[in-house]
Amino acid sequence: MKLRWPRCGQFLSLCGGGESGELNISKRYRCLRRSLLFIMLLLTMAPLSLVAGLSFYRYQKLTQFEAENNIRWHAESACRSLEVFLDRLKDSLVVVAGTHVLPGLVAPERLDRLFADLKNKHPGLVDLSIIAPDGVQVAYAGPYNLRGKNYLETPWYNRALTRKAFVSEVFFGFRNVPHFVVAVTKKEADGYWLLRASIDTDTLDQFLFSISTELAEDIFLIDQEGQLQTSSRHYGRVHDTFPLAAGRRGKKEVSVIEKRYEGKELLQAVGTVQGTPWLLVLEQKNVADRSAWLSFRNQLLLIFVVTVVAAILIVVRISQVIAGRVREADETREKMLAETEHTNKLASVGRLAAGVAHEINNPLAIINEKAGLMKDLLQLGTEFSGREKFLQQLSGLEDAVKRARVITHRLLGFARRMESTMEKVQINEVLGEVMGFLDKEAMYRDIRIRLDLQPDLPVVESDRGQMQQIFLNIINNAIDAIGKNGNIDITTRQVSPRAVLVEISDDGPGIPEELIQNIFEPFFTTKRDSEKPGTGLGLAITYGLVKKLGGEVSVASGVGEGTTFSISFPLKG
């Protein structure tokens, strides 16, 4: 049977041209499956990836915002704590300066007492001294011998004179130890004098350490030029340079930037410590290294991967099912087209056969009559030499005409499309009638015909004569196939509320697979070389008749396994 290329809509057209052949068809259905897979994956993966990406981005932004707020708050708190620490010291010094006059304070024992009192309140204090309006340190209480030192040329002294209370940058001073001073000024008759207290940067380091949190990677002070005022884990010791961007100086609010240090993502906050020349720098781990973020990222990734795998499995299955259904539908359509084509072919061949048979029958009739007349004349006439020979030749001619007549009559039988006379028919009875024709033939050939007929088989509405012809053709074929000594099994049964099935099986040699597909074609015969050659019309007629009666006929056979014809008839024609 001719295989036609099946069409399955737009998807198949994506898969190239329309060549025929089983291999190509399989390839194109695979291509259809792949196209479906791709489109469905795109439709599922795109929104899924978009949602996952958006969630990732939004959560990252949120966490980043929270982390920035967190470090900003910590930096502001640290600045405020430092301001409070220094304000308390400044206040103490302001009170001392306010309640004393210069001559009273210069007395050594008085300053020592005051220093002891202040050290109790502010343990980080190193020393306490008084600098007279001429810049000379006139009194000193503390562990060093700095009395008499002149500060007139030091930068911090001149700046301190301009303010009521002053905090200096960190410097090394006469002691060559990093420290800063807190000084208050008081005006008397001789001019401004200073009450000065020194604090080592170790005290600042300890203070900063005490106010830092576990998240803090580094916390330190710098001056407005970026010079370190306390030691830093990342940027070195006092007076080393910290890279401070110009835009971050002199701002009241805390500025936060992202930074990378030794492969770590950091957030860096810089805030101004009010009332001092300092900026506080706080560095914390950034969001990317935080466990909450990592946990969220891992969970999101896991959910995404699981969903993607599940979606792929489902999409693969769905695309397989859809491609399978499309193929099934195409094959059904193809089968129906092939059957229609076959029926049309039968009709065309039938019309052709009728025309040919008619045209041949007339000259055949003339030959028949002429030969007959010659025979008649010879039989009536007198003896002459060769008369018997003539008679023999004429008999041969008549036999040839008879053979030709059989063929033309069969052709006409094939073409004859008599209107069916529908009546109530009991198929078991029809089979019984057909057996009446074939019993003797089967007996001569030692073929046993076994009937297994459903006793209460419903009657069908059909054409009795045509049904007889169908059974006669198939059983005759079975007898011819067996030749001698074999079995034919005939069964009838109702297979559905609307159909009855007749199966005719023989244990003959069977039909090779490559011939089965042509078995219902007109003029196709397997008996061309046998003793009783076939015309190739029997099964084509049978096929046409079954179709005409609204039934279906199929054949199952294999070499050495016999052949089974299954014919189904509708209960209502």
Place this chain on the structure above:
Amino acid sequence: MATIPILIIDDEQDFAATLAERLQLRHFAARAVGGADEAMALMQGGWRPAVVIVDLKMPGLDGIETLGLIKQHDPTIEVILLTGQGSTTAGIEGMHKGLFDYLMKPVDIGELIAKIEQAAKKGN
């Protein structure tokens, strides 16, 4: 048994003449003509065949139309349709118009004679 007069109408003159001759050899009074006009002229001339064998497809009037004319002329004349066509439609139509039977070409002479005798018997 009296000789049965038979008229063969067929445009295939060769066939008609040969068949007539064969029937004559078998003691039938057979005559052959090429069409309906000739046949009607013969019958209207006074010759009455007991059985008419007519071809279905002929130029001019076909076998069924000729049957109608014959039956109109003499309903007792039996007509056998001889056709090379497989269609039985014409045969069934002919039966409705009084056709005795129809046979297919090429026909066996024995079979034809049997039909002629049955027809003649019915006609009598």
